[in-house]
Amino acid sequence: MQYLQLATVPVDQNDDNLILLVEPTTLDQLDAVLQPTEMIFLRQSVAKGVRAFFFPQANNAVFVRVLEPASDVAPGLEEARLDATKLLCELKNYHVESAIVRTFCPEERALAFLEGLMLGSYQFVNYFSDPSKKSKQLTSLRWAEAHVPQTAVNELNSLVQAVFMTRDMVNEPHSHFDALKLADVALEAGKVFGFSVEVLGKEKIEELKMGGLLAVNQASTIPPQFCILEWRPESPRNKKPVVLIGKGVVYDTGGLSLKSPDGMENMKCDMAGAAAVIGTLSAIAQSNMPIHVIGLIPATDNKVGDRALSPGDVIRMYSGTTVEVVNTDAEGRLILADAMHYAKQFEPDLVLDLATLTGAAVRALGSQAICYMGTADAKVKRALETSGWNTYERLVELPLWKEYGDELKSSIADLKNMGNGPAGMITAGKFLEHFADYPWLHLDIAGSAYLRAANGYRPKEGTGVGVRLLFDFLKKWGAEE
Numbered sequence: 001m002q003y004l005q006l007a008t009v010p011v012d013q014n015d016d017n018l019i020l021l022v023e024p025t026t027l028d029q030l031d032a033v034l035q036p037t038e039m040i041f042l043r044q045s046v047a048k049g050v051r052a053f054f055f056p057q058a059n060n061a062v063f064v065r066v067l068e069p070a071s072d073v074a075p076g077l078e079e080a081r082l083d084a085t086k087l088l089c090e091l092k093n094y095h096v097e098s099a100i101v102r103t104f105c106p107e108e109r110a111l112a113f114l115e116g117l118m119l120g121s122y123q124f125v126n127y128f129s130d131p132s133k134k135s136k137q138l139t140s141l142r143w144a145e146a147h148v149p150q151t152a153v154n155e156l157n158s159l160v161q162a163v164f165m166t167r168d169m170v171n172e173p174h175s176h177f178d179a180l181k182l183a184d185v186a187l188e189a190g191k192v193f194g195f196s197v198e199v200l201g202k203e204k205i206e207e208l209k210m211g212g213l214l215a216v217n218q219a220s221t222i223p224p225q226f227c228i229l230e231w232r233p234e235s236p237r238n239k240k241p242v243v244l245i246g247k248g249v250v251y252d253t254g255g256l257s258l259k260s261p262d263g264m265e266n267m268k269c270d271m272a273g274a275a276a277v278i279g280t281l282s283a284i285a286q287s288n289m290p291i292h293v294i295g296l297i298p299a300t301d302n303k304v305g306d307r308a309l310s311p312g313d314v315i316r317m318y319s320g321t322t323v324e325v326v327n328t329d330a331e332g333r334l335i336l337a338d339a340m341h342y343a344k345q346f347e348p349d350l351v352l353d354l355a356t357l358t359g360a361a362v363r364a365l366g367s368q369a370i371c372y373m374g375t376a377d378a379k380v381k382r383a384l385e386t387s388g389w390n391t392y393e394r395l396v397e398l399p400l401w402k403e404y405g406d407e408l409k410s411s412i413a414d415l416k417n418m419g420n421g422p423a424g425m426i427t428a429g430k431f432l433e434h435f436a437d438y439p440w441l442h443l444d445i446a447g448s449a450y451l452r453a454a455n456g457y458r459p460k461e462g463t464g465v466g467v468r469l470l471f472d473f474l475k476k477w478g479a480e481e
């Protein structure tokens, strides 16, 4: 798949549609680009509060966007991304598929605007019989800039590519994307971007006695897969790795605790955590980030059948812990727990898991935020929250008080796999906490990984959430303050 990439060209290049990004204070700089009559109109209209302009030319067109100067950094960057998304609608109206951007604003905002243009131009057209007939988006984007921040441009390109890959994986229907396919995609990404990937098949998983993963897979015709991804640069800043774990339920029917048709409809998205881990490894490897990172992905579907795990069953997890499975729809935590136990051998500095884990997380925060919780120290939590603001993949922390854990007491096993109160995202976290002996954070992305309607530069369906967040977070991991 070919994805949109940002190229750079000299400032005097203008053989294409032009997008001019200014702030009210830098309007004068357009004198050299626009006609005097256009400038008069522009000045008068900006004074009245107009912020979007279109000037047709013979073959090309000029689009001008005027950004308000921002007082707060993060919201200012988001405003630039969202403004770019609005412009994309306009470009579509005029069938504009390629453009040169010139920016007359601080570099950070220019990059955010470009990021918004790129992220918003995503389309998933794999299953139309004639994809070329589907509405076209930008296919060529060039930035005409005198002082190109090359590292930032390269980073933007790798990130956009990784986010698009992640969205693609989530959007692939289960009919075309099972656990074997997920492992193939991980292997392929490893080859392309230069990180190593090992895939454990069913026999190995049985030999290791990963009881959680095997139990969820019991009714499936497709074997479970356990993927180990590793990016180990030559001289990493961290001595011990950061481990990222992604929930890879390629389809969640709920199992015998079957979901309603409405609840099941979008359950191809239940591997969004796994997709984000593959995407993040791809982006950090491509930008040669000096951080040692390991990705772990337990992958399976959650199906029904005469061999299916049954509510009331007791299973023995990879760690040895026994679990009474009171609800087979609480399957994500069973496979994640095995991966969390596997992570112990690396003696990691930090383990982060990403999972579309609970409906309770969706009900609590909707699609605008990630519910997170964990045992890592306050400094790490603040750093992650800051990355959340930088990327607008924002997080809200929830408590892991021991009282919530009381809901998981079982009368016949060490743990139950579900609590009985309404704080389902917290009891899920309490369940996972049981399998962590290292600093750990759990990110419940059920709300923000998959949208029923497009929102800004986040398209309908897979959003790719997690990739930009973790990239920003890891970039600063272990760096001097």
Ligand code: BES
Pocket (backbone or CB within 6 Å): 252, 254, 270, 327, 329, 330, 331, 332, 356, 357, 358, 359, 360, 362, 418, 419, 424, 446, 447
């Ligand atoms: N995959 C679902 C959670 C989910 C819900 C993801 C909505 C995305 C959107 C998860 O496996 C699940 O079924 N959770 C149950 C747990 C319950 C049975 C304890 C839930 O949240 O209802």
Ligand code: MN
Pocket (backbone or CB within 6 Å): 252, 254, 328, 329, 330, 331, 332
């Ligand atoms: Mn489920």
Ligand code: MN
Pocket (backbone or CB within 6 Å): 249, 252, 270, 329, 331, 332, 356, 357
């Ligand atoms: Mn699930």
